[in-house]
Amino acid sequence: MGSQVAECAASMEAMRTDARSNTYHNPMGISQILPALQQKSYLAVKSKECLNEDDTLVLEPIDPVVVLPSESTLTVMVEVVASSGAAVVYSVDAPKGSSLLEALELLKGKNVGFTFEKESSLWGPFLSAVNGEQARQSDRRYWHLSSDGTALSQGVNDFKIEVAQKITIKNTSY
Template identity: 50%
Template sequence: DDIEKSLRNNELVVGRLALYILALKSSCHDLESVHLTHNEMESLLIHLKKEMEEEKQNIAFGHRPKTSYYQYSLGILALCVSGVRVSTHVSQKLIHAVEHRQLKHGESSCVDSHAVAGMALQCLKDEGIAVKDNAELDRALATIKQRLLDSKRADGHMGNEFSTGLAVQALMAMGSQMEECGSKQTYHNPMAISQVLPALHQRTYLHLKSQECRSENEVLPSHGQVSLQVEVVKSSGASSVFLHVPRGSSLFEALNLLQDKQTGFTFNTEDSLWGPFLSVVNEERALQKNDRRYWHISSVGNSLTQGIKDYKIDLSQKITVKNTGY
């Protein structure tokens, strides 16, 4: 809503739009299917590319972007990790800014801007996206790397507490080996957290390029298998099936795996605010409000206190699904 409001006021939203795109990509959304409300024919990526062209013109005539080089760098980064070609004229403006020390806040070098610029330019290099001069790109990356290293304080932070996460990400993206470390700083702001968490896990925004996305129904890989017995108690009697599932699978994933194996087990769910719940098992419905019935689920005799998507199967066990009245 904030982005849409700014667009209605003819304001540039390069940085916010780039961050929104990065967030959507990290959540495995199909970016081509996400459109702006005010123009449903234009995807977020297309609009960002248009705004980057406008910013390029602002730099050409006003010698700086209308927003900032931090936002300009975010725009290049978001386009690059999303697999969108970045114009050589757009990338050249950032390379030129690095070489001529234009990434600064007042008279001080801006660590945040250098960090995002480093990741953006490294992404272009990694993806083989054409730039005006490859040697110039390498010099810009080397310059950014050195400036980030020079920003390190005695307490280990780079720039300040809130720029360190981005700086560490950038250095890792540019090939520096960073020691694994914890942070004594407490962060409450979502923006700060989103910058620090990847660094703490030895990852960077560039990992979004190769992120593996899975469907909700796909069983995640895990270490080892556990045996599972699923007993279904219908009004006509009980039956059991057995299978092995990856350790750590959710009950929902296990039931899907069981159904896919064509063992004679079938189920359907209905959605609720607390997640999906069983409605039909082996062609018997137990979700009739008038009959006041439901599928009661227990593990080794103990009622589950979590939903089927939240309950994890870490040990071999027997799950009982019983048509129950209340």
């Protein structure tokens, strides 16, 4: 914002290309990216006058994404690191293309001691408690998610399992 457009041309073009190829599917993410593509701040949306509004906005995905029963399953190792530093590793076979949330539900259903709770938010479900331990924002803590050592850039519902991997869920302070 306020920079010369040319300085951000590569980023703008990357966003446009991603937008056209439907990379953004989280409504919150889309709502944040759209003003930037118009070189407006998120705050500018507030003063926008919506002309020619045809009331066709559909908030639910038009074609619901259905995870079809997949022939192939992938082994996901799930490591939970509690605030004490104690780590437990579990294993679950999840259908290829399923969300991390679905993989965690499957693991919970195996009754091997893994449990979790989530809270709804505008970005989707937020992982709030694992194995009975809360990571409270009031204590400046959260359950940090990573895959093979790389922090996830999406939450549990948006992140899809495409390869076998180790997911680490770590009670972290910030």
